[in-house]
Amino acid sequence: MPVTRSKSVGNTSALTSQLGIVRLLEALFTCVTFSLVVHRNAWQGRNGDWCMFSWCVCFAVTILILLVEFAGLQHRIPVSWKNFPITFAMYATLMCLSASIIYPVTFIQNKDLGREERGYRIAATVFSCLSFLAYSTEVTITKAKPGEVTGYMATVPGLLKVVETFIACIIFVFISDSNSYERHEALKWCVAVYCICFILSLVVIILCIGECTGWLPCPFNKFLSGYTLLAVLMYATATIIWPIYHFDKKHGGTPSRPPYCRGSYTCFWDQMVVVAVLTAINLLVYLADLVYSARLIFIQE
Structure with a gap:
């Protein structure tokens, strides 16, 4: 049978x-x-x-x-x-x-x-x-363990790229009202910083997921360090400029919470505070990203 x-x-x-x-x-x-x-x-x-x-x-x-x-x-x-x-x-x-x-x-x-x-x-x-x-x-x-060979997105810098883009998306939600940045050219520069850094981080993620890092005209790890250094410098300027032009009286800002915000947690002034805080947080994330990216270069070399 x-x-x-x-x-x-x-x-x-x-x-x-x-x-x-x-x-x-x-x-x-x-x-x-x-x-x-x-x-x-x-x-x-x-x-x-x-x-x-x-x-x-x-x-x-x-x-x-x-x-x-x-x-x-x-x-x-x-x-x-x-x-x-x-x-x-x-x-x-x-x-x-x-x-x-x-x-x-x-x-x-x-x-x-x-x-x-x-x-x-x-x-x-x-x-x-x-x-x-x-x-x-x-x-x-x-996530990648020490000495483990895996994809870039499983490393700490790869995961930080996700955090960077996510925080940028939250910032975009809070600055969707053009009144938040149209008053001064300096504030428009901050918006440019958010957009440029978001696009570059997103491009890195897409290149890694699509296995297209070889399309770059320079070594991938050096491209990462160069762009992350640029992002740190740009975010450093935005971290300083955004609160100055929104909360300093000398530049037309409002230093304290206005009366119309009482009883509300979503007023315009509060949203600008959130943007300032998120900008500072993303600067720290990019700094950590830069440190880890530099370490990867030295380890590989």
Whole structure:
């Protein structure tokens, strides 16, 4: 009697390994989060749209990554699989972190909420925080270890590129009103700094994911150090100029919080403060990026 052998379908280790389990948790937590919010129709406006976008995109791309690895299609995908999953995981970490802060601040503080409605929104916030922890765990697991040969995006400078672009996107949201920079040419220079540095960092990420770093006319590591040094210098000027022209009376700024901001946490003056703080934070990120990029050059040489 012929013996029939069962054939395993797919790469089960993609689901049962430590990384696979973490990704399954990511998909579960994000799915529960947006399901709770959708069930109660508990999101409105730009803040709500951003939170819902973050949870849905993170869930969809995580499922896609799981399916690709389960089917063993990594080599047929026209992207670098050493760079894409960890790049997405880092973006997802930041997206879920921002949603976990924005959602409760915007949608739980309402005193008119009923007990059941508030409970749903608190539960959504908890699962959003769990999503953030799951994605940050994936980044910790998959980032490059000392001496390990892997994709650039798995290194500290690669992950910092993601942070740089994400912070720049937040800055763009707060300066979307042209009144925030049209008063002075110096403020327009700050906007130029944000745009130029964002584009260059994004180009680096795209080149790494698309495995197109060889298209550059100079060695990739030296290009990184040169552009990061330029970004540090540019952000240093913006870190000084932005608060001077927004908060110094001599340059037409408002040094203290105006009366019309009372009872509001989204007034124009507050937004300009946020931009100043984020500019300083991104300067520190670029400084760390420069230090690590320089170390990579010395190690390779």
